[in-house]
Amino acid sequence: MRTRLSTEERRRQLLAIGAELFASRPYEQVWIEEVAEIAQVSRGLLYHYFATKKDFYAAVVRTEADRLLRLTEPDPALPLAEQLAAGLDAYLDYAREHRLGFQLMHNTAIPADEDIRAAHEEAVARQCARLLDALRQRMPVDEATRIAVAGWLRFVATVSLDWLDHPEVDRAQIRDICARALLAAANLPSA
């Protein structure tokens, strides 16, 4: 019994199945045929949405990155320190609640592929641009600031992945480590 879904719903369903599978196993051990089977669609239909496994994987990464970006959308009405704390709390909640998707987004043990690499880099670039916009309203932003912010995003991802394996550490402690590191690295006047 196949469920009748709109194109957009079907696409989302396939991406959700992909997120589960890629998050639970190495890339090499996921078969696109399996995705079709779980979704109860033909392989032909799956290939209609995503031409190759790499395309599919890149789309899964983009979807998860979009979700995280929406969840951590800052409220410009708040003071910077509060925006930062709220954004980090949302980020860490996402990491804990969507552990597999989060690990997938940072999984670099995938084949060297332009498009997959681009999907990973776009996600970081968008977070970086948003942060730099917020900083620009408070201080001059030069190339060194951009380097500091881009590095900090990697810091936050690394710290969060590590924290997932050490849940005994308080979320607030991790959040404060990250917040302090950004203020110091970017040399914010309020730090």
Added chain:
Amino acid sequence: MRTRLSTEERRRQLLAIGAELFASRPYEQVWIEEVAEIAQVSRGLLYHYFATKKDFYAAVVRTEADRLLRLTEPDPALPLAEQLAAGLDAYLDYAREHRLGFQLMHNTAIPADEDIRAAHEEAVARQCARLLDALRQRMPVDEATRIAVAGWLRFVATVSLDWLDHPEVDRAQIRDICARALLAAANLPSA
């Protein structure tokens, strides 16, 4: 005309050639036969030193990591802030002067392989352990501190790789960004 080298010299020569090759091209485009050719040894001899290409690659990563660890050895006679600045200066000099080897050490676009992954992780773990030892003499070190320091090491690597593409940014600026980030992330009393 083959040069007669001792086992240890030969091993070092092969690793140096490997560092050059792996640093200048994707892993997939390096052929172990080429290494033998450049070194003017038989493939058999090469395989005697390194059984597989993966083994060889992991050994190259370990060699570069050792070198960087020696170069950034801190002088415990100095105050912490100076040890940190000196270590970061040495690290950034290494990154600039051994650009290819440095990029190679942080290249994650390699096949999913236990031993290669382990070589990368060992390098970070050793730097992390050394830093935590230094901190332990000044403050209590808990799991959150360890997470902060491990994340900071990734931060420094990310910032350094980024800086290599933006040499117009002053080394001292990058060093200070990194030093401030560690003091803040680890919440050091002197920060």
